[in-house]
Amino acid sequence: MGFRFQHAAMILRDKPNTPWFELIADDLLLSSGRQRVIEKVREHYPIALHAVGLNIAGPDPLDKDYLDALASVYQQTEAAWLSDHLCWSAANKRQHFDLLPFAFTQNMLDYLCPRIDQVQQSLKRPLVLENISYYQRFKQDEMGEWDFTAELMRRTGCQMLLDLNNLWTNATNFDLDPSAELNTLTTAIDAKNIVQIHVAGSKFHPSYDKTGRGYWVDTHGEPVPTEVCELLKATYAAYGDIPTIIERDNNLPRFDELESERQLLVNTVNG
Amino acid sequence: MSAQIYAGDEPDTLEGWRCSARIPKAVALGIYQNNLHGGVSQHLQTHFPTAHAYIGTQGYQFICAQYLKASPPDQPLFTLYAAHFPGFLIDYGEQYPQQAIWSVAARLAQIDFFHQNTFCEDQRIEVEEHYYQLWLTLKSIMDNDSTSLSTGLYQHTELHPENHQHTSSLITLVTFWQNDNLFFRVECQNPN
Secondary structure, eight states: OBOOGGGHHHHHHHOOOOOOEEEEGGGGSSSSSHHHHHHHHHHHOOEEEEOSOOOTTSSSOOOHHHHHHHHHHHHHHTOSOEEEESSEEEETTEEEEEEEOOOOOHHHHHHHHHHHHHHHHHHTSOOEEEOOOOSOEETTOOSOHHHHHHHHHHHHOOEEEEEHHHHHHHHHHTTOOHHHHHHHHHHHSOGGGEEEEEEOOEEEEOOOSSSOOOEEEEOSOSOOOHHHHHHHHHHHHHHOOOOEEEOOOSSOOOHHHHHHHHHHHHHHHHO | OHHHHHHTOOGGGOTTEEOOSSSOHHHHHHHHHHHHHHHHHHHHHHHOHHHHHHHOHHHHHHHHHHHHHHSOOOSSOHHHHHHTHHHHHHHHHHHSTTOTHHHHHHHHHHHHHHHHHOOSTTOEEEEEHHHHHHHHHHHHHHHHOOTTOTTOGGGSGGGOGGGGOSOOOEEEEEEEEETTEEEEEEEEEOOO
């Protein structure tokens, strides 16, 4: 489950039967005292860290202060791994607080590899990178997303966090078959390189033009839909079990409701 | 692409984009723009819930857009960006003194930030007692009735900013742990 500080008191009090938590690393980078909460969480649960501000594909040099703080928190918390996103989030020192796409080209592979190496030298562990949702592609694209990701992993030794909702949202918005996309992915990327899975829900926006089909926006504010649940089953069938969390940031329900959703997901996938 | 997302227009200049039939270029750009502007507004609402409830949704979105325009974020940690929001509200209130709501919201935002972002015991903040009492009143309304918040609680006669312009004595709020939860209490009262 994704750990959110709004749920901290309840989790520490009731110690729910959640197998592990993913923590937002950025929440821990300031000396706010949140470390005390995390120490208590760590007494009862394994954790992994998930960052949002690395800006690995951005045009600016990597933020050394941010990277040092990430490495320090990673070491202190003894998290199982640290992930961020295969995207850019700032340009010319102007933050977007969003996860933005880039063209899948040979030049971008050449650009990303030394940056990933720099992060991995700082972390002293492989960096785990998540596929993002996007709402357009680029005419400059020279290869598919999964071939690009596989090549990046081959060159750098980085690993992947597979967000199945992002895969489903992108495929659906581009009128591709999500199952076929997953097949392409599992052909291109070995099981040993997928360390974690995200599932979440997107929000549908109806279209009022002649196409009338509408589109989906990744909001992290909806329950996990049946379609993503089916993709999770197919992923487990292809790869075996992989640590998975429900990612929820908006319309955040009470923790017991999220835990019920997790149990339902486990039962559905196993049933 | 970054410039177009910030600028809020010019989808035609994005010549390198390949879009789907479902999401034309202008719609795709609109999604990214909404993620930026809506995301900043939503995160600021999370950091400053009482100030948001006081101003109301429409006014809050307006002031967040003003903040983003005046001070584009330059660091990856949103909390650092949020930390400067109360100061921006004070400056904005001084710029538009006839709109008393901003200076009241600034004081509420200072308490909100302390409440939302302090996780250590024995942390202190000095605030005017009058605004702390207003903050408590607003919290109580928010806890009991979340349905009327979108229009702005400042519209209640007794909460109107014109009635909250006077200075009062300073008090110190201090944090303490209890049952794995962090609270704050009034530590002492200083003569003004």
